[in-house]
């Protein structure tokens with residue numbers, strides 16, 4: 234029974250989280266997929282793609298070559314009108330290509346993000362973190378932890394790694410943030426993308442003639458060698474710049490109220506100097522926080538039988554990674570934050586399969602350093618406002634907090 238008609242009521246996606254439960258997936262989504270790992274939802278353009286929430290079903294589909302990220306295919310479930318409108322203007326990249334085209338881009342992109350190269354950055358990331366915390370402690374109270382630490386830490390790190398001038402951070406942060414809002418219009422989406430893309434095209438051209446010791450210069454060298462076009466190289470740089478600051482920033486900001494809600498767990502993190510305990514805590518927070526909550530977009534290229542349904546060729550698929558991280562079959566007591574959870578690392582927070590996050594090692598090191606430092610250095614850290622006054626990013630593709638007033 235794969236027909237949309239067989240599902241009694243097709244709810245709208247995205248769905249709101251429950252009032253007062255900012256850390257849990259929408260209850261309506263859970264109810265919808267309680268029996269089966271997938272169901273139909275209706276999105277902004279009236280189409281009714283599948284939404285997949287089960288952990289095993291997600292991994293099966295993310296690893297299936299019949300499932301495509303090619304956003305040009307008719308029936309592709311675009312995030313919003315802006316993304317659909319700009320489809321012919323977006324250069325090809327890891328984000329919208331399948332193997333073997335994807336393999337070519339991905340090989341060029343992964344160089345700076347290997348385990349070894351990222352581990353070598355750990356002392357620099359520790360220094361940035363300590364300096365930012367020093368500056369916050371020296372300033373007035375309350376302080377906004379997002380502005381003081383969560384946003385500048387990953388932005389400084391990725392800017393340094395890519396060779397993007399940090400002075401330009403207001404420009405790229407603002408445009409990136411608008412570009413991933415749920416309500417962005419086609420016009421605004423084109424404008425923010427055009428501005429960011431133009432910026433990266435200029436930077437790539439500069440690095441091609443005046444290379445420095447950074448990742449963007451390595452990418453620009455591939456343009457000189459004829460392996461990449463300038464728009465492809467700019468798109469690569471832009472993808473890394475956006476994915477590299479917004480995500481980690483949300484993980485840092487959102488973890489703080491979640492840990493303050495769970496003082497026993499916070500104490501485990503605050504009182505340890507064992508890097509394994511901190512690394513385990515990072516995996517559990519990646520699982521629990523679910524900052525990528527809008528659903529990864531795919532389309533079936535052939536009929537696929539899964540979870541008692543048939544996804545027909547040409548039908549859209551939304552893979553809602555956060556729900557899989559709360560799948561009770563894999564994670565017992567899934568709604569509990571348990572920093573010692575033995576299998577936390579099996580989360581789908583970085584995706585799965587060939588599109589799995591390029592920057593995951595970098596994100597892990599950033600989060601290990603921040604979570605391992607913040608509560609040890611500021612054991613009295615507390616919210617400066619009641620929890621229900623915190624503004625959560627319900628309307629963004631990446632969930633988090635807009636600001637976080639804190640005292641100590």
Ligand code: HEM
Nearest residue numbers: 327328476477480481484529582583584588590591592596
């Ligand atoms: C906690 C932080 C992060 C989270 C939760 C996260 C999550 C994800 C997820 C879920 C995907 C898979 C998307 C899909 O399959 O549709 C992804 C892909 C990607 N991420 Fe991350 N990410 C994080 C940090 C980073 C950082 C720091 C960078 C770069 C420096 C980065 C670069 C990328 C890139 C380039 C891709 C596309 C890979 C491909 O399509 O082959 N991410 N990320």
